Amino acid sequence: MNSGTPQLYYKGERLRSLRAFCQTARLGSVSRAAEALFLSQPAVSLQLKALERSFGERLFERRGRRLNLTREGEVLYELALPLVEELDSLEERFRNRLRGLSAGELHIAAGSSTILYLLPPLVQAFRGAFPDMRLELHNVTGVDGLALLRSDTVDFAVGSMLEVPRDLDYAPVYRFDQMLITPRDHPLAHKPDIQIEDLSPYGLILPPRRLTTYRLVDMVFQKRRVPYTVALEVGGWEVIKQYVAMGLGISIVTSFCLTEADRERLAVREMGAFFPPRSYGVVSRKGKYLSEPARGFLDLVKPGLLQGRAYDEPGHSER
Numbered sequence: 001m002n003s004g005t006p007q008l009y010y011k012g013e014r015l016r017s018l019r020a021f022c023q024t025a026r027l028g029s030v031s032r033a034a035e036a037l038f039l040s041q042p043a044v045s046l047q048l049k050a051l052e053r054s055f056g057e058r059l060f061e062r063r064g065r066r067l068n069l070t071r072e073g074e075v076l077y078e079l080a081l082p083l084v085e086e087l088d089s090l091e092e093r094f095r096n097r098l099r100g101l102s103a104g105e106l107h108i109a110a111g112s113s114t115i116l117y118l119l120p121p122l123v124q125a126f127r128g129a130f131p132d133m134r135l136e137l138h139n140v141t142g143v144d145g146l147a148l149l150r151s152d153t154v155d156f157a158v159g160s161m162l163e164v165p166r167d168l169d170y171a172p173v174y175r176f177d178q179m180l181i182t183p184r185d186h187p188l189a190h191k192p193d194i195q196i197e198d199l200s201p202y203g204l205i206l207p208p209r210r211l212t213t214y215r216l217v218d219m220v221f222q223k224r225r226v227p228y229t230v231a232l233e234v235g236g237w238e239v240i241k242q243y244v245a246m247g248l249g250i251s252i253v254t255s256f257c258l259t260e261a262d263r264e265r266l267a268v269r270e271m272g273a274f275f276p277p278r279s280y281g282v283v284s285r286k287g288k289y290l291s292e293p294a295r296g297f298l299d300l301v302k303p304g305l306l307q308g309r310a311y312d313e314p315g316h317s318e319r
Contacts, residue, residue, distance in 0.1 A: 013050075015087065018080045020047040021059065025077045028066040104133040106293035109148050109157035111141035111211075113237050117256045118174075118280060119158065125300045133293045142210055149285050155294040157283040158301075160212050162219075164283075171281045173301055178216075178275035179258060181241065182250045182267045189267035196226050196274045203231025205240050205249040217252050220275055241266065254278045 023033035024044065034041045052059050059073035069077055106126075110119060115137055126135065138145075138154055148154045149168065164170045180199070182188050188198060207213045214233070221228045231249040234240060237257040244251050245265050252275060258268060282301060284290070290298070 014054075015084070017047040017051040017054075019084050019088070020044045021051055022077065022081050022084050024048060024060070024067060025069050025073065028068070030067065104130070104293050106133055106135050106291070106297055107138060107148075107154040108135070108297070109138045109140050109145040109154040109159075111145075111159055112139055112235070113254075113257060114159050114280065115139060117237070122297070122300055126297050129300070130293060130296055133296075135293075145283075149283065152285070152288070155284075155288075155290060156298075158280070159283060160278055160280050161283060162212055162215060167286055168283055169286050170283050172279035173281040175277040175279055177255045177277055178252055178271050179255050180250065180269040180271045181244050181253055181258070181262075182269075183245060183247045184265065184267050186247075186250065186267060188250065188269070194269055194271075196220070196224055196271075199250065200227055200229075203229050203249040205232045205234065205243050205251045206230055207235055207240070208233050211235075213252075213254070216275070216278070224274070 020033060020037060020039070023036050024030055027033050027036065030044050030048070031041050034044045037044065048059070055072075055076065057072040057076075058070050059076060060067045061070050062068075108119075119137065123135065123137075126133070138148060140148060141159065145154075145157050145159070146165070146168070149157055161170045180188070180194070182202075186202075188194060188202070191198065204217070206217060209215070209218075217228075232243060234243065237253055240251050240253065241257070241262055243249065252271060258266075262268070282298060
């Protein structure tokens with residue numbers, strides 16, 4: 001017997017004990033929990049006692065004919081129930097996922113800006129090429145999007161990355177310039193030869209600091225040792241553009257979010273001399289097998305469908 005067997009056995013026993021614990025907590029009775037689990041009452045009692053010995057806490061107290069959770073038992077129940085339910089439904093979710101793959105499903109994670117500005121022509125082309133495929137866009141960013149990738153809930157993600165974890169691959173496909181937007185009557189709107197120091201007196205409106213845009217702007221100002229002020233943090237380019245138009249601040253945005261209507265109500269200035277182009281591409285889990293729908297979508301992610309420049313500089317990335 002190898003050294004790993006006792007540990008696996010212990011984990012299996014712990015799961016059975018937690019399952020018995022959750023059923024007893026839910027039903028308020030060892031006998032009813034035993035019936036639900038198709039076990040004998042003594043077997044369930046032994047599992048509960050083993051769990052109490054393991055944690056060193058009393059988990060139940062009897063009130064009349066019903067077993068109620070102690071304070072410590074309530075804490076364990078809150079932690080254990082999602083784990084037990086996840087494991088108990090694993091096979092069903094696995095079968096459902098396989099049925100989805102065979103039916104032709106594609107799941108993509110992307111932030112709201114990517115979904116709103118970058119993906120529409122790609123989605124339109126995909127629907128035209130694969131009309132029977134079901135496509136689901138998961139509106140998530142940051143650690144939530146990475147969690148979906150690592151759990152294989154999504155096939156891949158589309159977005160921008162500055163740092164790439166070791167277990168993921170990032171293939172930048174497009175580059176978009178960074179632009180300064182201000183109200184049309186702002187002092188910077190028509191100032192010739194804008195320098196980054198010229199932005200310092202004015203409050204910036206930026207996405208939340210956990211997002212790549214905020215970190216990119218901060219990195220540029222810090223590198224040049226130019227002080228800056230964030231007047232407002234708010235999610236979504238549409239909201240940011242609206243607040244800039246109202247005179248609540250200025251912002252640095254990616255060019256793909258600017259429409260002709262935006263250019264009529266806002267002053268737009270190129271900032272390529274200070275802010276590097278923003279790359280957008282495909283993020284995937286290393287070693288993941290891509291389904292046929294996923295490969296079909298990626299075939300569409302190529303220069304020509306979007307207004308951005310192709311990311312054609314070998315070896316260049318934002319890692």
